[in-house]
Amino acid sequence: MVLAFDDWRLDEVRQIDVASLGAMHDWAHAGRLGNVLTVNGQPYPRFPARPGERLRLRVVNTANARILTIRFTGLAPHLVALDGQPIAPELLADETLVISPSQRRGPDGRPARRSQDLHHRRSVRTAVCGLRIRSGRGSRGAHDAAAGGYFTSRQSAADGARHGRCPHAGPADGRRGDGPDEWCYAQGEQRGMRELVDAGKVWSFNGIAGSHEDPAAFTVARGRTVRMPIINDTRWPHAIHVHGHHFKVVSRNGAAVAREEWRDTVLADPGERVEIAFVADNPGKWMVHCHMLEHQVAGMMSWFEVT
DSSP states (O other): OOOEEEEEEOOOSSBBOOOGGGGGHHHTOOOOOSSEEEEETBBSSSSEEOOOOOOOOOOEOOOOSEEEEEEEEOOOOOEEEEEEEEEEEOGGHHHHHHHTTOOOEEEEOOOOOSEEEEEEOTTTEEEEEEEEEESSOTTTTTTTTOOSSSSSHHHHOOHHHHHOOEEEEEEETTOOOOOOOEEEEEEEEEEEEHHHHHHHHOOOEEEEEEEEEESSEEETTTTTTEEEEEESSSSEEEEESHHHHHHEEEETTEEEEOOOOOEEEEETTOOOOOEEEEEESSEEEEEESSSSSHHHHHHHEEEEEEE
């Protein structure tokens, strides 16, 4: 069963808030966050399930920028896949799943009661959206009018060295933390902060506010191994997505990751260093970017070529 989560920013008449599209505040902060959460295009759909039936779910976060924290109340699920790649089954702690934009998760479990809820919970751990699974007969996609669909508030918001520098995520002014330098490179030119904001470039990799027109960050021969440290020197989390390849998460903040994790998107928290590695086995030109899409268009993107 596929559960595609998305959020939408609606205005007072429940239409897409077109006036806020392209808002620089969104681009420079957490990204565009909606005030309505849907599952498979509907708020609070209900899915029928037989008593004791094993449910294999594919949870997809298709939101622009919202990080989801989903709790599977009463389901006691095991996680069996990450970004489409199988893993050894692992019981989800607190029945909770954190999933960033672009990520996919594969939990499965058996309902323990007649009905269960799936909740998206904010950092204050208040349920603001849910998916109900009923045992027995039921109508697929029915709307739970009592629950509603609106949020009460918005989210608070070695080969590596040879093949190129690591993505060093930062603000487009080139600062590392609270440093004084207020510039970075955009379209091959050094630019000041005001000029960068006017151009809509407020994020960078390695001090470069990227675009599709930039030269490749690195080139690697097919079959070589790439090790890529990702350093988040910002105050916001970033979902770093690599096109054309799945990678292994090697370490977080210098500590080896015990679980075998093959992903195409990894969430790097503020101040975190995540090292990934992959075999460059897919010839072509491939993007690396933040999948908070407003961050990507505002400069947090680059690309590499496999020859």
